[in-house]
Amino acid sequence: MSARAGLLDLAPLRRGPAFRRLWAGGLLSAFGGQLGLVALLQLVWDLTGSAAMMGTLGLAHAVPMVVLGLYGGALADSYDRRSVVLATTAGGAAFAVALAAQAAYGMRSLLLVLALVALQAGLGALGAPARRALIARLLPPGEVAAGVALTHVGFQVAMLVGPAVGGVLVAYGGAEVAFAVQAVLMVVAWLVTRGLPAVSPRGVAERGERAAVLAGLQYVARSALLRGAVLTDVLATVLVMPVALFPVVVDARFDGDPAITGLMLSAVGAGGIVGGLASGVVTRGARPGRTMVVAATVWCLGVAAFGASLWLLPALAALAVAGAADTFAVIARGVVTQVATTDEQRGRVSSVEHVVGVAGPDLGNARGGVVAGFSSPEVALVSGGLLGAAGVIAVSVTHPAVRGFSRASGAERPVSRRRRARR
Numbered sequence: 001m002s003a004r005a006g007l008l009d010l011a012p013l014r015r016g017p018a019f020r021r022l023w024a025g026g027l028l029s030a031f032g033g034q035l036g037l038v039a040l041l042q043l044v045w046d047l048t049g050s051a052a053m054m055g056t057l058g059l060a061h062a063v064p065m066v067v068l069g070l071y072g073g074a075l076a077d078s079y080d081r082r083s084v085v086l087a088t089t090a091g092g093a094a095f096a097v098a099l100a101a102q103a104a105y106g107m108r109s110l111l112l113v114l115a116l117v118a119l120q121a122g123l124g125a126l127g128a129p130a131r132r133a134l135i136a137r138l139l140p141p142g143e144v145a146a147g148v149a150l151t152h153v154g155f156q157v158a159m160l161v162g163p164a165v166g167g168v169l170v171a172y173g174g175a176e177v178a179f180a181v182q183a184v185l186m187v188v189a190w191l192v193t194r195g196l197p198a199v200s201p202r203g204v205a206e207r208g209e210r211a212a213v214l215a216g217l218q219y220v221a222r223s224a225l226l227r228g229a230v231l232t233d234v235l236a237t238v239l240v241m242p243v244a245l246f247p248v249v250v251d252a253r254f255d256g257d258p259a260i261t262g263l264m265l266s267a268v269g270a271g272g273i274v275g276g277l278a279s280g281v282v283t284r285g286a287r288p289g290r291t292m293v294v295a296a297t298v299w300c301l302g303v304a305a306f307g308a309s310l311w312l313l314p315a316l317a318a319l320a321v322a323g324a325a326d327t328f329a330v331i332a333r334g335v336v337t338q339v340a341t342t343d344e345q346r347g348r349v350s351s352v353e354h355v356v357g358v359a360g361p362d363l364g365n366a367r368g369g370v371v372a373g374f375s376s377p378e379v380a381l382v383s384g385g386l387l388g389a390a391g392v393i394a395v396s397v398t399h400p401a402v403r404g405f406s407r408a409s410g411a412e413r414p415v416s417r418r419r420r421a422r423r
Contacts, residue, residue: 034162076347307381
């Protein structure tokens with residue numbers, strides 16, 4: 001593969017006007033979400049002045065994301081996906097306006113803020129699977145992998161730039177200005193997305209959302225390929241996520257300088273951006289499953305190397321390598337789940353991937369804190385990284401379908417229990 005072929009593939013943006021709209025709408029929504037996050041952090045701190053109460057903001061965001069994320073997949077497979085994205089984006093904009101009004105008029109109620117956050121997060125969870133599942137319907141099969149990579153890179157850019165812009169808006173205009181800008185961005189995202197064609201579901205929907213959710217979970221569980229992809233993500237996040245330990249490491253090794261905590265976060269982000277720009281290695285590769293396994297293993301080992309590093313530069317370098325590898329793994333996993341899933345199940349499989357992506361890092365940070373409390377941050381990071389790498393390798397051994405999957409394989413239809421019994 002030439003050096004140029006290893007770069008981010010922009011073909012879907014050049015040749016797919018519908019995908020351009022989807023990508024631009026997602027970027028605007030993600031950027032607005034980062035502005036809102038900074039404003040929320042400042043608002044809750046101003047209301048409570050309590051570090052413990054700050055944790056309620058995370059719960060208000062995470063719980064509805066996890067609970068409603070699976071139902072979002074059922075919606076994506078039962079209704080027009082364009083309509084689902086439009087409805088949830090409009091609702092998110094409305095709640096951003098409500099948060100702006102709450103901050104502007106001094107309605108100092110933590111419960112009101114948390115309720116608005118939970119409702120906004122719930123709408124985001126309901127719409128995310130439909131947005132993900134649209135990629136494979138708007139692009140030809142040969143460009144789906146590049147579309148997944150572009151979507152991920154856009155989200156990373158929003159995460160890198162959005163908080164800085166949000167901080168400036170909050171500092172000079174207050175939280176209400178940041179919320180107002182978020183609302184404007186989401187309205188623009190709605191207008192952009194409105195130009196998408198209708199994307200009706202394929203196949204016969206199950207009766208009731210609960211039955212649809214269970215059918216989607218069974219679909220993932222019966223597919224060795226999809227089950228292996230999800231397990232890889234669970235192991236690489238729950239056992240390995242290092243972010244919560246950054247301040248502890250800085251306090252123990254680098255005199256508690258908060259600027260170094262920022263450098264650690266930036267190192268992961270910078271590595272992720274580099275990985276995104278070099279994502280052609282993944283999207284043009286023949287075997288994304290194998291790439292996912294290798295990249296997830298490197299991510300785990302990179303975090304372990306960070307935990308063992310006594311000096312700042314090697315620690316930052318390890319985090320940068322880990323960030324790049326994580327981006328490769330996320331993109332490769334997205335390619336696997338989108339290409340290997342039949343369209344009538346794609347929304348629900350996307351919702352499982354979304355829920356794991358939301359809950360896994362939170363659980364991983366909690367695990368790291370507990371282990372570090374009983375031992376040390378070094379033990380938590382190194383043991384988690386090594387166990388994560390061993391787990392990923394074990395999944396690749398026990399799930400050969402993951403290693404052997406190629407983009408040319410197409411969607412996989414898992415073997416039902418009845419068919420297995422006949423065999």
